[in-house]
Amino acid sequence: MRGRVPVGLAVSGDELGLLSAFLSGYLCCQLLQAQQGLLEFKHRGPVSESYSGANTSSSAKSTTVAFAGLLGLAALGIASAYWRPHPTPVHLDSVIAPAQQAEDTGYASSDEVRKAIEELKKALRGEVITDASTLVTYGSSANSYHPASPHSVAVRVNSTDDVVKVVNIAKKYRIPVVAYSGATSLEGHYSGIESGSICIDMSGMDKVLEIHEDDGDLVCQAGARWEDINQILKDKDIPLFFPIDPGPGATIGGMIGTGCSGTNAVRYGTARAEWFLNVTVVLPNGKVIKTRRRARKSSTGFDTTKLFIGAEGTLGIVTEATLRLAPVVPTKVAMAQFPTVEKAVSAVQEILNSPDGPHIQCVELLDDRMMAAINAAGLVSRSYPVSDTLFLKLQGTNESIQQTATTVQNIFSRHGSTAFEFASSEDEAAEMWENRKYALMSTITAGGEGTRVWTTDVCVPVSRLPELVYETKKDLAKSGLNKTTIVGHVGDGNFHALIGFNSDEELPNVSAAVHRLVHRAIALDGTCTGEHGVGVGKKEYLYDELGEDTVELMKTIKAAIDPLNIMNPGKLYPDDKPGKGH
Ligand SMILES: Cc1cc2nc3c(=O)[nH]c(=O)nc-3n(C[C@H](O)[C@H](O)[C@H](O)COP(=O)(O)OP(=O)(O)OC[C@H]3O[C@@H](n4cnc5c(N)ncnc54)[C@H](O)[C@@H]3O)c2cc1C
Numbered sequence: 313m314r315g316r317v318p319v320g321l322a323v324s325g326d327e328l329g330l331l332s333a334f335l336s337g338y339l340c341c342q343l344l345q346a347q348q349g350l351l352e353f354k355h356r357g358p359v360s361e362s363y364s365g366a367n368t369s370s371s372a373k374s375t376t377v378a379f380a381g382l383l384g385l386a387a388l389g390i391a392s393a394y395w396r397p398h399p400t401p402v403h404l405d406s407v408i409a410p411a412q413q414a415e416d417t418g419y420a421s422s423d424e425v426r427k428a429i430e431e432l433k434k435a436l437r438g439e440v441i442t443d444a445s446t447l448v449t450y451g452s453s454a455n456s457y458h459p460a461s462p463h464s465v466a467v468r469v470n471s472t473d474d475v476v477k478v479v480n481i482a483k484k485y486r487i488p489v490v491a492y493s494g495a496t497s498l499e500g501h502y503s504g505i506e507s508g509s510i511c512i513d514m515s516g517m518d519k520v521l522e523i524h525e526d527d528g529d530l531v532c533q534a535g536a537r538w539e540d541i542n543q544i545l546k547d548k549d550i551p552l553f554f555p556i557d558p559g560p561g562a563t564i565g566g567m568i569g570t571g572c573s574g575t576n577a578v579r580y581g582t583a584r585a586e587w588f589l590n591v592t593v594v595l596p597n598g599k600v601i602k603t604r605r606r607a608r609k610s611s612t613g614f615d616t617t618k619l620f621i622g623a624e625g626t627l628g629i630v631t632e633a634t635l636r637l638a639p640v641v642p643t644k645v646a647m648a649q650f651p652t653v654e655k656a657v658s659a660v661q662e663i664l665n666s667p668d669g670p671h672i673q674c675v676e677l678l679d680d681r682m683m684a685a686i687n688a689a690g691l692v693s694r695s696y697p698v699s700d701t702l703f704l705k706l707q708g709t710n711e712s713i714q715q716t717a718t719t720v721q722n723i724f725s726r727h728g729s730t731a732f733e734f735a736s737s738e739d740e741a742a743e744m745w746e747n748r749k750y751a752l753m754s755t756i757t758a759g760g761e762g763t764r765v766w767t768t769d770v771c772v773p774v775s776r777l778p779e780l781v782y783e784t785k786k787d788l789a790k791s792g793l794n795k796t797t798i799v800g801h802v803g804d805g806n807f808h809a810l811i812g813f814n815s816d817e818e819l820p821n822v823s824a825a826v827h828r829l830v831h832r833a834i835a836l837d838g839t840c841t842g843e844h845g846v847g848v849g850k851k852e853y854l855y856d857e858l859g860e861d862t863v864e865l866m867k868t869i870k871a872a873i874d875p876l877n878i879m880n881p882g883k884l885y886p887d888d889k890p891g892k893g894h
Pocket of ligand 1: 559569573626628629844
């Protein structure tokens with residue numbers, strides 16, 4: 313088991329730093345997703361201000377101080393996580409697997425891995441990294457509590473040609489290749505492979521190559537971050553934006569990899585909608601394909617672009633993509649309290665199915681415990697009723713927003729809403745949305761010193777959400793996991809449990825609660841993951857969720873495209889059931 317890193321199981325200084333980075337990062341995400349702007353989370357770089365693109369608000373200034381403080385926290389967390397004063401020199405042998413393991417797996421021996429590294433150094437213009445502590449960072453994530461191994465080598469690529477060279481060397485020696493981009497995925501997606509692996513760091517391929525304003529699309533490299541893309545459009549006074557909004561720092565390649573979404577999904581859909589018009593991919597055999605041309609529509613055969621959305625880097629490495637863009641539309645914010653999640657959800661369903669439904673850009677549910685945590689944490693200026701609360705963003709012209717607000721208010725009161733506030737100005741909207749954006753930090757702060765959080769996501773048909781929330785809260789209380797709060801993209805039936813805990817000893821209890829939650833969601837005709845993806849953490853649920861034959865189809869596609877199984881093995885596809893041949 314040499315080389316295994318039980319991520320998150322020991323609280324070393326580094327891990328505290330990583331945890332701090334994660335928490336700060338997640339808070340930044342709340343801020344970002346809440347306000348749609350002004351924040352940039354750089355994975356290994358400075359944290360700076362930028363714009364996410366959907367909507368600007370003059371009231372942004374009113375939150376600058378809070379942002380500055382939180383950005384400071386984030387910077388501190390990131391710095392302590394990734395800055396090592398004197399990196400311990402570790403010999404390459406310590407990150408290359410022993411030869412006999414290679415025989416077991418069919419992958420390259422340690423000698424072959426060494427030869428491959430030498431070839432990579434000769435072949436690439438980009439950097440080839442063999443420093444052991446950096447490889448641990450590349451191979452593990454503070455956001456995931458699943459076991460991970462360091463990579464044998466990491467390469468920073470600059471072009472599709474670079475990626476082809478890496479894949480050809482990996483193919484020659486049969487070494488697993490793992491794409492790494494924004495590194496914000498949450499289920500061990502890019503962890504290293506125990507027998508040895510090459511990590512391809514795509515983050516340098518971050519250029520926007522072409523903008524076609526009239527056509528409403530742009531072409532970019534896969535390492536471009538969604539916030540940067542929106543900032544570039546804003547800087548150029550182009551009134552368009554890319555509406556898929558996952559974690560801060562996420563890149564186009566990683567977003568395609570995980571089939572992500574975010575708060576905007578209720579209005580704009582997910583990465584699986586047609587926001588990616590085509591992708592350029594380096595296949596496991598080293599060939600480069602482009603899945604489609606730039607036309608908005610095409611009915612030429614089946615959709616090969618989709619094959620790579622949610623494939624988590626197991627079918628090829630995406631190097632470029634054409635993104636469809638949406639017009640920037642003004643927004644306003646509303647907030648309402650409800651006596652139960654059930655009433656809140658039924659109100660949301662009615663609004664979304666009404667003629668004003670298309671004017672709802674985001675609907676977020678914060679449960680009563682989250683509201684209590686917000687009050688207890690004291691990060692906002694006033695106290696709120698401790699009840700299940702909806703935060704909404706309405707979009708459109710002034711007239712349509714006013715009309716939608718009236719509809720929303722009427723529907724809410726019919727469904728027993730106990731209080732409703734609609735912000736009539738942008739300043740008021742930003743102030744109100746602050747409550748939503750303090751959600752995660754409030755969970756941590758209210759949990760007390762040393763609180764850590766395991767974030768998980770599931771998704772069910774919206775009508776089944778109240779039952780899921782009710783049963784889950786009962787189960788968490790019975791398990792003694794009383795520091796948990798719930799936040800949901802309620803318009804999509806997608807919900808996140810932020811399970812607070814303090815010690816490693818609690819991890820089996822937390823993990824068991826996540827397991828039960830996933831099974832509960834699947835039993836309600838839902839999914840083990842609405843937006844975070846499968847990685848290592850959720851793959852065991854695919855047989856249950858999709859059925860044996862669907863999983864076999866996935867494995868057949870994988871085997872056809874990647875017969876050597878070199879693209880991110882061990883992720884996404886569940887292990888074979890006992891007695892199965894694969
Ligand atoms: C604070 C925070 C908030 C978040 N909020 C959301 C949210 O609201 N919605 C949501 O959906 N997710 C959310 N996430 C999860 C995460 O942001 C998404 O999963 C995101 O899509 C990952 O993108 P990335 O660039 O970080 O990918 P990475 O983590 O680098 O990689 C993800 C997967 O894609 C593969 N991959 C990466 N690049 C490529 C490529 N070029 N070609 C092929 N495969 C590739 C990797 O091998 C890996 O399997 C959040 C995460 C954090 C930390």
